[in-house]
Amino acid sequence: MEKLKRALHIDFHTMPGIHDFMREIDPADFAETLSDAHITLVNLFAQCNIGFSYYKTDIGIPYPGMKGDMLPDMICECHKRGIKVVAYINVGLNHEYARKNYGNCRINSEGKVIFGDTSGNFFRAPCYNSEYGEYLLSVIREIFEKCQPDGIFCDCMFNMACYCNSCTEKMISEGIDIKNGSAVYEFQHKTMKDICRKIKDIVPAGKLCYFNGMEWTDVENSHLEVECLPSGGWGYDYFIPRSAYARMLSDNVIYMTGRFQASWGDFGGYKGLHSLENDIQDAMLQGTQFSVGDHMHPAEGLVDDIYRDIGKIYRKYEKYERWTDGCKYISEIGIVINRGNFTNSHKGVSRMLSELKYGFDIIDETMDFSKYRLLLIPDDTVPNDALRKKLKDANKNGIKLIFCGRSGVGKDGFWADFIKDVVEFKGYDDTDNGYYKLKETSEDTADMPYSMYTGGILMTAKDKKDELASRVKPYFKKHWDGLQGYFYTPPECEDGYSAVILRPDFAYISFDPFVSYFSEAAYFHKKLVAKLISALMPTRLIECDLPSTSRATLTGCDNYRLLHIKATYPEPRGKVNIVEEPGVLPARHIVSVEGEFRSVKHLPGENEVMSKIKDGRTEITLPQISGYDMFCLYK
Numbered sequence: 001m002e003k004l005k006r007a008l009h010i011d012f013h014t015m016p017g018i019h020d021f022m023r024e025i026d027p028a029d030f031a032e033t034l035s036d037a038h039i040t041l042v043n044l045f046a047q048c049n050i051g052f053s054y055y056k057t058d059i060g061i062p063y064p065g066m067k068g069d070m071l072p073d074m075i076c077e078c079h080k081r082g083i084k085v086v087a088y089i090n091v092g093l094n095h096e097y098a099r100k101n102y103g104n105c106r107i108n109s110e111g112k113v114i115f116g117d118t119s120g121n122f123f124r125a126p127c128y129n130s131e132y133g134e135y136l137l138s139v140i141r142e143i144f145e146k147c148q149p150d151g152i153f154c155d156c157m158f159n160m161a162c163y164c165n166s167c168t169e170k171m172i173s174e175g176i177d178i179k180n181g182s183a184v185y186e187f188q189h190k191t192m193k194d195i196c197r198k199i200k201d202i203v204p205a206g207k208l209c210y211f212n213g214m215e216w217t218d219v220e221n222s223h224l225e226v227e228c229l230p231s232g233g234w235g236y237d238y239f240i241p242r243s244a245y246a247r248m249l250s251d252n253v254i255y256m257t258g259r260f261q262a263s264w265g266d267f268g269g270y271k272g273l274h275s276l277e278n279d280i281q282d283a284m285l286q287g288t289q290f291s292v293g294d295h296m297h298p299a300e301g302l303v304d305d306i307y308r309d310i311g312k313i314y315r316k317y318e319k320y321e322r323w324t325d326g327c328k329y330i331s332e333i334g335i336v337i338n339r340g341n342f343t344n345s346h347k348g349v350s351r352m353l354s355e356l357k358y359g360f361d362i363i364d365e366t367m368d369f370s371k372y373r374l375l376l377i378p379d380d381t382v383p384n385d386a387l388r389k390k391l392k393d394a395n396k397n398g399i400k401l402i403f404c405g406r407s408g409v410g411k412d413g414f415w416a417d418f419i420k421d422v423v424e425f426k427g428y429d430d431t432d433n434g435y436y437k438l439k440e441t442s443e444d445t446a447d448m449p450y451s452m453y454t455g456g457i458l459m460t461a462k463d464k465k466d467e468l469a470s471r472v473k474p475y476f477k478k479h480w481d482g483l484q485g486y487f488y489t490p491p492e493c494e495d496g497y498s499a500v501i502l503r504p505d506f507a508y509i510s511f512d513p514f515v516s517y518f519s520e521a522a523y524f525h526k527k528l529v530a531k532l533i534s535a536l537m538p539t540r541l542i543e544c545d546l547p548s549t550s551r552a553t554l555t556g557c558d559n560y561r562l563l564h565i566k567a568t569y570p571e572p573r574g575k576v577n578i579v580e581e582p583g584v585l586p587a588r589h590i591v592s593v594e595g596e597f598r599s600v601k602h603l604p605g606e607n608e609v610m611s612k613i614k615d616g617r618t619e620i621t622l623p624q625i626s627g628y629d630m631f632c633l634y635k
């Protein structure tokens, strides 16, 4: 499939009662604005989460007072300008349908159709197992017939238990225990996968189709969109790990950020040019495409100045496409997960490795492990059988491994002989106030026991020289004894267990440094992991003296490598992190890239950059970088 580029996502959830609906909206002007901003793909409203259709429907409920045939007119004008249009439909929410068909709504465990915050969106939903299922499919069929879009974007594919009559009868007939919450949830999960399959059957061959909210590994998407408003609820640690997994599943990954300051629907919130550009730069560093989310005003249409800024950014990054087309992200470390099983520790490990400038993918048991030099298995990835086999094979083939906490433990202690041979499993430690003490300290660490912040396992090195850090127990576990709450729990003494083991072929950390890096950002955890990685993997793709706030990644193809350097980083302000202006890296930082490259060019101007080849690496002296820069390293 051709690469999707420079996308836009337009929300158009329109409440009833906009008396001057479409007052200033003209399909040709709309398409011209997109074209001027160099947008090539747009997700456009066929049906919103209120349940209104924006085309002349025979099945759905058209928005009252719609002029012309809104979506088909816009598609026609976009197509004239070479812009692809994907029809947006909210599959999970349809309030107009739901309020008129209460018998076809999801019913929660308390027997309620309406629950939660009724001034939000997710307080009522139609049920796929009711007549709504067929209704939805007929609407999607009609959208393709009447509007001729280039694909469909199915939104709000969220799972929730349903105790409506259709679901309950179906569950009972299938022998499902309706008192078992997780069985009921699983039944709905299966229902959702079924409805996705039925939708997919309607989508004409070659058209785009994305199910937003479904696990990527559960359904057949034509491409992947990582939805994330980083300054809103998602945070700046969401996109990187998701994209590191997405690019392993699809060649067409889009980072869908948004122009809003707070969240979707924030009409008056615009986070500004530099904040938007920061997200586009994050996409560039991960080798993905990008999309900006907007919400069109129902009477006035698009805000010109926002499209002025999107245009500025898209024109700027379009200039790099000559080099980026056909390039893939280059990694050296694989972060291993059970298929589709994402957790918070992936945010912590991704942040840590990004700060350390390592190239990494997130991979599961269905993927090729052979290209990695090192595999990292976080504590909450207790490998399934297929993954264990792959990890054992990786060890045999000389790939280095780092285990954390439970990731090496099966039913009867450690699941791999190569671990059992050198480490004894002694049980679990579920308290989070343990400590570890490094055998050797350096100038940037202190000679003191460091807090683990998580529980983990109890283990001992059979040979003490494999022990990189010992475990130090606190005087007390945190507890209430009826007289005192034991909050102050200083380290007492080593308790004979090992906290960290380092062997030539693997390392084992008894706790979870990654989930706690996400919650505590402990600098000393990062130093520890960096020490283990450099011991196991002495040569690396990028070596540099850049600050931890900057980022450096490599993408590439057969003939050249692209070095991406990012200087901008979000700053915490109040409760959120924001970007207001580009960060600046002074000139003369040195970045050494593995491989011998005869020429290094600063893109897109192609000015030669000072570089020298030394011991199989290329040392590049960077110019001053404002925000972001890309360099091409020619072989």
Ligand SMILES: [Zn+2]
Pocket (backbone or CB within 6 Å): 105, 106, 107, 127, 128, 129, 130, 162, 163, 164, 165, 166, 167, 168
């Ligand atoms: Zn139901």
